[in-house]
Amino acid sequence: MAFNHNDHYHRAMLRRVPAGCKTALDVGCGTGRFAHRLAARGIEVDAVDPAAEVIEAAVAASGGAGPRFLHADITRMELRAGHYDYISCLASIHHVPFGTVAALRDALAPGGVLAILGCYPERTPMDYAWSLAAVPVNALARLATAGTSADAVEAPVKPPQLALPEVRREADVLLPGSTIRRLLFWRYLLVYRKR
Template sequence: MDALPRRERWNHNIEYHRVVLDRVPRGARSALDVGTGDGLLAVELSRVVEFVTAIDNDEGVLERAQADAPGSAVGWVCGDFAGYPLAEASFDLVASIATLHHFDDPGGALARMAELTAPGGALVVIGLARSRGIRDAAWEIPAIVTHRITSARREVWEHTAPTTPPRHTYAEMRVIARGVLPGSRFTRLALWRYAIVWERPQEVEPLAARRASV
């Protein structure tokens, strides 16, 4: 169990938990945290959503997450998200932080998340991408300034989950998101992150067909 209390932990991923929490649909009863890692977001979600499922394929990381949150109401699942049998359209909120770039096919992973999102529910992804070109370079200075100011006040807490550098650029991820999730919003965030937010219409759409075409 980590000696640093949860409320004092901070890093570039934790900074954007609020983006997810602010988009929990009114009356949501179920949520899925894809690539939960240390389980911090899942535990926060469990305070506002009755049924929270947290999935990760790293058994050791998941065991540490459970040990770090004794008594939490989170349902911990060790398995491969792409193939694990989760019921379609069964989660009012599907969320993922710093996970999408781990997939060889991020478009396919996004489509799978969309399939699992219930009609009227929300899909929120906080992701990493690779900078390229002048437009991306313009984000570097505010990112560095924000990091230095915040890290001067708060110690940067390191996740125990494995990391990998992103292969796709921000522009590429924007195109992928628009193609898989028409109507979604893609937003650059200050600390080398982006957000994808999509609300599934009340009427169930043939998302499986869209996934096959990604």
């Protein structure tokens, strides 16, 4: 089925792009759909993913235009301090230690925004209640998009380990002043603005 939980939240992520944004980093870019949406706004985009096959697919689909796709592990990259106006992570931060957000925070320019569309495992009664609400909506969305095309190459997927309360605790320490909002489809939105 073509319905993609992460793509569903592209508009929410785009609303977090700060005014006057010139540079962006898309972490765990997969085949590059969100990176292309950023580049379409005239933003210079670095799009990073550790999976060679998805970077190859992203480069092939872009025809050399748009984002700069990099096959790299974000935990080993040397990011320029204060360089990016916007950094996005769509369902990718759980693939690396959460402490990686400290390097992303430091790579933000003053006024820059880090937006994380994160995944979390169900562990609390509230998690299960949100899951129960998401199941019928998910089924309807998949029915509505049945028969539409999906990417031929998909990024590797790893199950999340940090529960939402743990994410909140880590974010309070590493990203003070950030906000976290629970979303449908087993996701949360974390937004941090660098002062």
